[in-house]
Each structure stands twice: as structure tokens, then as C-alpha cells.
Amino acid sequence: MDTILSVKDLGISFGGNKVLDSINFEVGEGEVLGIMGPNGAGKTVLLNIISGILKADHGEVIFLGEDIQKAKITERTVKGIGRTFQVPRAFEHMSVYENILASVVYGQKVSEKEAAAKAIEILKLVKLGERANEPAGKLSLINRKRLEIGAALASDPKLLLLDEVAGGLTNAEVAGILDIVRTIKNSGVSIIWIEHIIQTLVDGTDRVMLMAGGRDLLTAPPMEVMNSSIVNEVYMGADEDE
Ligand SMILES: Nc1ncnc2c1ncn2[C@@H]1O[C@H](COP(=O)(O)OP(=O)(O)OP(=O)(O)O)[C@@H](O)[C@H]1O
Ligand SMILES: [Mg+2]
Structure with a gap:
């Protein structure tokens, strides 16, 4: 599978708050990569860097072989990066x-x-x-x-970034969103899908990246991530309210 997006050693701090320390992952062409992690893990910040709303302190964002970090938001849209917002x-x-x-x-x-x-x-x-x-x-x-x-x-x-499009929905509605995302994937679009709902990650993604503490702790097929002891450690005592 060819790589459409490659993120290397991405980091960003706000004042003294180091939100992303070093994030590394790739998205293959036609792949759906799920992202999970506790509230405040920096998932939306990551999408904001990829789509051009925020500028990283260090690291690389390579889209279709080109470092796009100097490109404006609209230029990234034209190059083929689309996104949703957590608050519609x-x-x-x-x-x-x-x-x-x-x-x-x-x-x-x-x-x-x-x-x-x-x-x-x-x-x-x-x-x-x-x-x-x-x-x-x-x-x-x-x-x-x-x-x-x-x-x-x-x-x-060519790459669609989804930020919690299934949050707050009933099971039946989530199934409808899964259907739509599948149709989009089948049309050849690569997708990064941030979600808290386990079922969407298990049924709707090819691999899942678990983020916490500013790092990508584990990226693997969904069930492998769900069954890993790291997930329990990350969410133990964490506020998973969405
Ligand atoms: N523009 C900004 N300026 C300062 N701090 C920010 C900014 N954007 C995000 N943050 C901080 O970065 C941290 C991560 O926020 P982010 O919204 O990425 O979390 P998240 O993983 O998407 O959480 P949730 O699951 O609740 O949506 C939070 O502490 C937030 O306050
Ligand atoms: Mg968020």
C-alpha cells in the first residue's frame, strides 16, 4: 500500500503545556486510521496541525510525498485534505x-x-x-x-479527517455514520477518524493509533489495540466522558 500521509516526530506546546511530544504514524492509500485517546490527549490538535490551523514546533507532515507545513489551509484543501470539525x-x-x-x-x-x-x-x-x-x-x-x-x-x-462525527449519537445512528464512512472509503479516499466510541473504531477502521501523554503509544489492527494492556493503563482513572 502506498503512503498518502506520513507524520514524523510531531510536537507542539502551548506555553508550558506540552500537548504533543513526538507523534509518528503513516496512513496508507485507501486506509482508515482510527485515533483514540483520553480527553485532552491532543487528538484535535493533531488534526489542526495536519489541516494547517496550527503550526507544529517540530516534526514533519508529508502529504503525497511533499512537506506541507508551509502550505496555507486553503492550499491544503486544494491539495486534497478535507476535514470535519468536532463542533459542527x-x-x-x-x-x-x-x-x-x-x-x-x-x-x-x-x-x-x-x-x-x-x-x-x-x-x-x-x-x-x-x-x-x-x-x-x-x-x-x-x-x-x-x-x-x-x-x-x-x-x-484524497484524505478526509473526521473529528468525532459519531459522538453523542444512538447506536442506530452510529451504524448510519459507519455506513457513510464505508462508502467514502470504498470510493478510494483515505481517512483519519478520531473517535471515543469503541464500536466505530473496531467496525470502521483498518488500524487504530492510541495517543496519550503526547505520544503514539500503539498503532495496530483495532482488536489488537482494544485487547492491549496499554489501553487499560491509559484509560484507568482518565475521564472518558464523550
Ligand atoms: N489553540 C490552543 N491554544 C492553547 N491550548 C490549546 C489549543 N488547542 C488545544 N489546546 C490544549 O491542548 C490540549 C489537547 O486538546 P485537544 O482538543 O487536542 O484534545 P482532544 O484529544 O481532542 O480531546 P477530546 O477527546 O476531549 O476532544 C488541551 O489541554 C487543550 O486545552
Ligand atoms: Mg478533540
Whole structure:
């Protein structure tokens, strides 16, 4: 499997708070890499560095063979990195369709007709076709999560970063999200998926990276990670409330 993303010795501190010490991992083409770790482990910070919102103090982020750390957020989007946000960020007064359309127009230079076709295709994929004309602000949590995934797909990413898209959902809703992520994976997109829900990591990823103390403690097939004694040690006494 070819490598799409390679992260080497990545570190960042905020003031005296060393959040990431040394993070090392790779994502293969077409692979879903799950990331788990206690609250505050730096999972979202890691995605923020990969997507360009934060700058690392040291280390490398190699995307498709190129160190992208000097690239701006929008340049990374164009290169093929898409992401969702832990707190969904829709334009509340615009309709679901308009939200996706706006993301498509932002993400790539396409004609109006092409953008509309792309937006409709995405709405179908994230199963929001029937809610296309509803205001985004009126959506239930599951549908806001679907919209968030749809917006991240608008730029046709080669690597999709998902930050807790299944958090707070019922089991049946989680199954729906798993379905959507599988469809995206099957279309050839590589995915990094941060999640606290064990079932999504076991059923929805190829490998899982366990993060704690600013380090990647273990990266292995999901069940191997779940059954490892390191997981128990990391979560013992930790606040796993999400
Ligand atoms: N921009 C920032 N400035 C200062 N500190 C930050 C910033 N972003 C994150 N932090 C700190 O970095 C640490 C890790 O935060 P992060 O949001 O990455 O955790 P997380 O692993 O995503 O946790 P959760 O599972 O709760 O989402 C926290 O202590 C947080 O306060
Ligand atoms: Mg987070």
C-alpha cells in the first residue's frame, strides 16, 4: 500500500503545556486510521496541525510525498485534505443544499452547473437528500453530523479527517455514520477518524493509533489495540466522558 500521509516526530506546546511530544504514524492509500485517546490527549490538535490551523514546533507532515507545513489551509484543501470539525460548523440560516453548495464552490473552481450536480451527489451520499431545503440550524444532531461530513467532501479530498462525527449519537445512528464512512472509503479516499466510541473504531477502521501523554503509544489492527494492556493503563482513572 502506498503512503498518502506520513507524520514524523510531531510536537507542539502551548506555553508550558506540552500537548504533543513526538507523534509518528503513516496512513496508507485507501486506509482508515482510527485515533483514540483520553480527553485532552491532543487528538484535535493533531488534526489542526495536519489541516494547517496550527503550526507544529517540530516534526514533519508529508502529504503525497511533499512537506506541507508551509502550505496555507486553503492550499491544503486544494491539495486534497478535507476535514470535519468536532463542533459542527454550518451556516444555520442557509438550507442544507446551500451549505453543501457553498462548500463545493469554496473547495474547487467549478461551473455553477457542475457545483450543483456535485452538491446533489454529496447530499445523496450523506443521506440528506430529503432534507435539502431545510435550514441547517433546524437539523437534529445526526443530520448536522451528516452535513459536516458532506461539507468536508465538497473539495473532493484524497484524505478526509473526521473529528468525532459519531459522538453523542444512538447506536442506530452510529451504524448510519459507519455506513457513510464505508462508502467514502470504498470510493478510494483515505481517512483519519478520531473517535471515543469503541464500536466505530473496531467496525470502521483498518488500524487504530492510541495517543496519550503526547505520544503514539500503539498503532495496530483495532482488536489488537482494544485487547492491549496499554489501553487499560491509559484509560484507568482518565475521564472518558464523550
Ligand atoms: N489553540 C490552543 N491554544 C492553547 N491550548 C490549546 C489549543 N488547542 C488545544 N489546546 C490544549 O491542548 C490540549 C489537547 O486538546 P485537544 O482538543 O487536542 O484534545 P482532544 O484529544 O481532542 O480531546 P477530546 O477527546 O476531549 O476532544 C488541551 O489541554 C487543550 O486545552
Ligand atoms: Mg478533540
